[in-house]
Amino acid sequence: MSDALETQDPVTMLSTPIRLDYDFTAGVAQSRSLRGYAEGRFVGQRCPVCKKVYVPSRGSCPVDAVPTKEEVVLPNTATVTTFCVVNVPFAGQSIEIPYITASILLDGADITFMGLIQGIPADEVRMGLRVEAVWVPKEELGPTLASVKYFQPTGEPDREISTFREHL
């Protein structure tokens, strides 16, 4: 028999750090879309079947499962369709809490994406708020949505919620 269990200080935990290195590729279609960010503009893609404009786009229409090759340059202006005040610290966070993340519907786009709202007190952010993108300085632009620093209010009147009910 073994006396392994009779020790005063049995091993109960095991540390097994794991590191894996990857070399990603964005693929052709997504790279086209990402290049827009590197150039400081939003480039959406239109589905040839349903005609909806996707931004950001991974290169396909999720409904029709076809490549979205037609590019559409979209403006910097957008509407906040809904939002959340984030007050939770988590790993990898780069912004001071609390902050506002919002569903951003670019003018001319048919889907929203999450964006950061600044330049307005948290308790004044509202559904329907009109905002515009503020990009990082030109020398910091890259092929990533992180090229958009944040969105700030334009001062235009809010959009009626009923006009964007289809878009959260």
Next chain:
Amino acid sequence: MSTAPQPKQGTRPVAIVSFAQAPTQRRIEQANEVELLMPVISEVYAQANMTKDDVDFVCSGSTDYLIGGPFSFVTALDAVGVWPPKRESHVEMDAAWALYESWVQLQEGDLDVALVYGFGKSSLGDLQRILALQLDPYTMAPLWPDQVSLAALQAQAMIDRGLATEEDFAGVASRSRRDAMNNPNAQVANDLDVATLLKEEYIASPLRRHCVPPLSDGAAAMILVAGDRAFDVVDRPAWITGIDHRIEAHAFGVRDLATSPSTTKAAHMAGVGEGDVDVAEIHAPFAHQEILLASALGLSSATTLNPSGGPLAANPLMAGGLIRFGEAANRIMDGTASRAVAHATSGPILQQNLVAVLEAAS
């Protein structure tokens, strides 16, 4: 008028009616997962003269660790267009098991058509390191054993048992690569004899470079149809007349590595030995495993093994097993075989094995 043969398992005959795969490459940089899958899925629809609206059930096989992020199967769904909402499922296994889950679903009788697909890119990460994470996390994975060395343990056990020689391994590789010259989707195709191959150096003895599968990026898709409707799609559907899968113990030191009891059991359940086998597509990533598996499957020398070139010619992880089913089905559909065996494996050194018999209607 042909009638669908009665399957050994289940009650409803199910057939493979179309199959497509992306030409396998070492690194497909031009396409993300969705771009890799979209043309393949379009092609299986085109072959079957169907659209996504004809599909009643969708099932895929993939693993998050190849891409290094959670939920890779979720974004891949953009290549399928599951709208209006569909019955859909995913196995974190080779897509051959997605085929199995689809076959089970089709037994229910209230749905007739399933789309199965799998995808995997080995080029994004260090595959040897990634696959070490399949091992027992307490006593094996911390040593980071690579899968070539683990496979070599099995090959050595075969040699010690007198079941095969290094010349035999080279023979499998030589034949596979020569056959691959007729396969436009293969990645490694050449005409090198055994003597030439035996001059290569060992990666982990007794395995030389030619005994080891290439690193591959790839994807494959397939359509299954239940019942006589399959005859409306294709003249010679590849009927799944028997299918079964089994798993073995995980610890290598518990198993007899020179045998594959899970394959033998699955083959028995699938009825492999109940008739002549014209063609077998065997998911043997390492050369010695073809010899081991052909024996475990109970195949005779009359069976043509891996006419596609097999995994030694192209080995996209998570799609590789499904491709064996597709290649075997193609031999039925094109009339060169009337009874074929398809085999898929999952896990370290053949831990889990799936076997099916595919037949043409008589």
Next chain:
Amino acid sequence: MAEPTEVYTSTHVLEYPYSRSVGPVIGAFLTGLREGKIVGIRGENGRVIVPPTEYDPETGAETSGFVDVGPGGVIETWAWVEHPRDDAPRSTPFAWALVRLDGADTALLHVVDAASKDEVTTGARVTAHFLDEGERQGRIQDLCCFQLEETS
């Protein structure tokens, strides 16, 4: 429509410091290693399983009764690595091996230290070689390798 001049690629690191609770059975094995010995457990039919698990690996039945095994054993199968990978347990040529320790009924995956491939054979006797006491932490690496026994 302009085709892109480039496809964007990017490196990506997936890294977590996993910290695993091991439970009483694997815990006993790791505790044993820290003390410079190897512990197995009895499974169904009394056979001794190494490394020990809470279950008989072939039937799922509960296991019970720790047993000291080794430090000697026999190579059941092996694979010589002439050019070790960066993450291999040894930086010089070595063999991976399944070693059945004296008193055990199953084999353990580990490495065999040898000067050359010619020295390693199936059936060869080996002995466990541990890190020095102060370096052992209760992990599989505490058993740093197996060494071939001198043959007379």
Next chain:
Amino acid sequence: MNQRCAVIGIGQTHHKAKREDVSIAGMVREAARAALDDAGMDYGDIDAVVIGKAPDMFEGIMMPEHYLAGALGAVGKPMLRVHTAGSVGGSTAIVAAHLVATGIHKRVLTVAFEKQSDSDAMWALSVPQPFAAPLLAGAGGYFAPIIRAYINRSGAPNDVGMKVAVKDRLHALKNPYAHLQLPDIDLKMVEESIMLWDPLHYLESCPSSDGAAAMVIAAEDVATAQEKSTGRSAAWIHGMAMRSEPTMFAGRNQINPQAGRDCAKDVFAQAGVTNPRKELDCAEVYVPFSWYEPMWLENLGFCDEGDGWKLTDSGATSLDGGDIPWNCSGGVLSSNPIGASGMLRFLEAALQVRGMAGEHQVADASKALGHAYGGGSQFFAMWVVGSDRPA
């Protein structure tokens, strides 16, 4: 379903923030062993094993079914591993049940687990991916804006979510397996907890748990025989359904997803349920954030669109006097071993109709819904179980 089948064995672990006393296999076996004991069976009686869990990165084991094959007595048997994001526990049970309903197997063991304390759940889910949008807010940050839109659209008072949070934690006090045990829980406690993702307070969010769930699903003849030999009744499966839709597309209704509505319609049609609020005795529904109770009440057809919050507000979903108690076990808000959370919903529904739910039993429950969802509210799995054999 081609053949009748039933749940005859149920097991789960005590769910905790960190199970420091077991290995992963040890933890999973606790649930499996309990389910087998309940069924009057051993590993050797089982024909096949179906296992599910959420992303492999939680534990850092790729395709852990291989490592767990021996632990679950699967050697020599078929073993399947399902992964459908948060709905996986439900999907896994359904895949297992199909193996029996189609007559392929007679006795299937199905298991789901998560031991996320081995890593850190938040980390494993928030791996920043190259080229993806920068991650701003975690899981709550994804769902909170949708909840805000629901509140706006339905005109619900702001405290409905907090009422769900209190109700489910009161239920959890009656369930010894539940992770969160908050004897002093009340509206004030929820309101005073930190507002993590406005409009969601800390106590309106699910915890992160280690835990496992298991069931034995058997064919009719086996179930009948085991009912006799164990003296414990079976939970008969009256319907099961799965539906998926894409994560993001133009015009997607994220508040009331079509896939959820279609899935509910399908499962209720199979079970012959035309009015779920009236005809079901209780429901175990995947509610990881409080407001998903009123949202799913509408999505699943327990009431008209816009009225879900009224049911919650009126106490209809409470075990204490409600006519359609939801999440009597305490729900996901009280225990959340992610990969197992969906199976726990399915399992708790079965416990109820077997009359084995102990202190959180609904009197004379004879028909119940088990529900799971995952991804961006896009994957749905549901079953209806009953104490009677289906027609």
